[in-house]
Amino acid sequence: MDRDRIVYRAYLKHKYGRGWRRKAGANALLPFTMGAYGLTVDQALALPQEQKESEAKRAADEHERIAAAAAREEQRVLNAEERAAAANVRRLEIAATVTTAKHRIAAETIVAEAEARAAEVSATSEAETAAHTARLSAEAARRQAERDAQTAELTAERAEQAERSAVEAEAEVRKEEAIRIAAERRKATASTMAEAAEIERSAMEDRRRAAEADRIAQEHRAAEAEAEAKTAELQRRTAEHREATERAEVAALEAEDLARVPLRERAERKVARMILAAWSALPAEQRPERPDMYAVSLEEVGEALSVKQSVAGVRRQAAADLIATGYTGCIRQRTRPRGDPHGPPHGRNRHRTRPDPGPTRRRIGDSGPFHGRDGRSCGPVHLPPRRARDPQPAARRRLGRQGVTPAHGKAGACTAPAPWLVEGYSGTGEVMSLDRTVYACQAHLDTAETQWLRGLTPCTRTAAGLQWCGQWTDYAPPGEA
Structure with a gap:
C-alpha cells in the first residue's frame, strides 16, 4: 500500500511538476488523506x-x-x-x-x-x-x-x-x-x-x-x-572525463618535471587542476561561468597533497588566484609569455626555437599512427604531405613572429577536455611561421584543422595539461590575422 502511494506521488510530481500538491486538486490528494484510514x-x-x-x-x-x-x-x-x-x-x-x-x-x-x-x-x-x-x-x-x-x-x-x-x-x-x-x-x-x-x-x-x-x-x-x-x-561521460583528467594530470606532471617547477608551485597547480576538473565535470546547464575553488574541499586538498587543513587552505587559495590569472592546467615555459603556454619566445631568448617535447612532437609531413608519452597509439594524425628536407629546420619552424603580443579566444561552444593541440603555420619555402594554435576534442579535430586555423597549414599533436576544446592563441599581427 505504501509503495502504491509512493508511485502515485511520483506520478503526480511527474504530471504537475513543482507545486504539484497545489495544482493536483483535492480529489487527486485523497490517497494521502485517506491512507490513515486504511484505504x-x-x-x-x-x-x-x-x-x-x-x-x-x-x-x-x-x-x-x-x-x-x-x-x-x-x-x-x-x-x-x-x-x-x-x-x-x-x-x-x-x-x-x-x-x-x-x-x-x-x-x-x-x-x-x-x-x-x-x-x-x-x-x-x-x-x-x-x-x-x-x-x-x-x-x-x-x-x-x-x-x-x-x-x-x-x-x-x-x-x-x-x-x-x-x-x-x-x-x-x-x-x-x-x-x-x-x-x-x-x-x-x-x-x-x-x-x-x-x-x-x-x-x-x-x-x-x-x-x-x-x-x-x-x-x-x-x-x-x-x-x-x-x-x-x-x-x-564521467569515465571519459576521468580518463581525460588522468591523462592531462600525467602530461602536466611530466611537463612540470621537464620545466623543473618548484614543489610549492607544483602543489598549487595540482590543486588548480583539481578545481578545473571539478568545474568541468558539472553539466553545462549547472556549470558556473568561472571555476569555484569551493568545488574542492579542504579534506580533498589535504589528502591529495598530504598536508594539514591550514596548509591546504593556503594552497587552495593560491590555486584560485592562479586560475584567475589565466591558468588552464598546462605548464608554461619560463622563456614564454605569461598565460601563453605555446607562444613565441621573448626577452633574451627570443631567437631560441621551442624545445622538442619528445615523442609527442610531430614534424610537418610525418604520417602514420601517433604514439604518446606512454607508448599507446592514439590513431592517425592529420598532417600535410612531407616536404623536401630543409638543412635549417629550426629557422623554418620558428614559434611565431617576434615582438607580437599573442591574442587568446574561444571557438565553438564545446566545453569538453581537449586532448589535441593543432598548430597552424604560414609561409612556404625556407621560412614557415607558427601563427595560430587551437585545442580540440576528438569530435572537433577535423573542424579545428579545416576551419579554426583559417587556412593555415595544420600540425596536430597531443596537448599538455588540462585544456578545453576551442581555446585558441593567435601570434600573427592584427593586419595579417
Whole structure:
C-alpha cells in the first residue's frame, strides 16, 4: 500500500511538476488523506465517483417513490370516478323506473275516473250518453295510449341515454386503465434502459481506468528507461572525463618535471587542476561561468597533497588566484609569455626555437599512427604531405613572429577536455611561421584543422595539461590575422 502511494506521488510530481500538491486538486490528494484510514490508492481515488453514484441512486429512488405515489393517487382518483359513474347510472335507472311507474299509475287513475264518470252518466242517461261516453272513452283511451307511448319512448330514450352514459363511462375507465398500463410499461422500459445505460457506463469507466493504468505503467517504464539511459550516459561521460583528467594530470606532471617547477608551485597547480576538473565535470546547464575553488574541499586538498587543513587552505587559495590569472592546467615555459603556454619566445631568448617535447612532437609531413608519452597509439594524425628536407629546420619552424603580443579566444561552444593541440603555420619555402594554435576534442579535430586555423597549414599533436576544446592563441599581427 505504501509503495502504491509512493508511485502515485511520483506520478503526480511527474504530471504537475513543482507545486504539484497545489495544482493536483483535492480529489487527486485523497490517497494521502485517506491512507490513515486504511484505504488503498484506487479506493481513495474511487471515493468521489462512489459518492456521485450514491447521490444518483438516492435521486433515482426518490424519483421512483414520487412516481409511485403519483400513480397510486391517480389510481385512487380513477377508482373514485368509476364509483361515481356507477352510482350516477344506478340513480338514472331508478329515476326511469319511478317515472314509468308514475305514468302507469296516472293512466290507470284516469281510466278509473273515466269509467266512474261513465257509470254515473250511464246511470242517469245511458241511452243518450252511451254513444258520447263511448266516444269519450275511445278518445281517452287513444290519448292515454299516446301518452303511454310518449312516456315509454321517453323512458326508453332515458334508459338508452343512461346505458350510453354507462358505456361511455366504462370506455373512459378502460381508456384510463390502458393509459395507466402504458405509463407503467414506459416506466419499466425506461428503468430497464437506465439500468442498461448504467451498466454500459460502468463498463466504459472500467475500460477507461484500465487504459489509464496501462498508460501510467507505460509512462513509468519509459521514465525508468530514460533514467537508466541518462545514468549510463552520465557514467560514460564521467569515465571519459576521468580518463581525460588522468591523462592531462600525467602530461602536466611530466611537463612540470621537464620545466623543473618548484614543489610549492607544483602543489598549487595540482590543486588548480583539481578545481578545473571539478568545474568541468558539472553539466553545462549547472556549470558556473568561472571555476569555484569551493568545488574542492579542504579534506580533498589535504589528502591529495598530504598536508594539514591550514596548509591546504593556503594552497587552495593560491590555486584560485592562479586560475584567475589565466591558468588552464598546462605548464608554461619560463622563456614564454605569461598565460601563453605555446607562444613565441621573448626577452633574451627570443631567437631560441621551442624545445622538442619528445615523442609527442610531430614534424610537418610525418604520417602514420601517433604514439604518446606512454607508448599507446592514439590513431592517425592529420598532417600535410612531407616536404623536401630543409638543412635549417629550426629557422623554418620558428614559434611565431617576434615582438607580437599573442591574442587568446574561444571557438565553438564545446566545453569538453581537449586532448589535441593543432598548430597552424604560414609561409612556404625556407621560412614557415607558427601563427595560430587551437585545442580540440576528438569530435572537433577535423573542424579545428579545416576551419579554426583559417587556412593555415595544420600540425596536430597531443596537448599538455588540462585544456578545453576551442581555446585558441593567435601570434600573427592584427593586419595579417
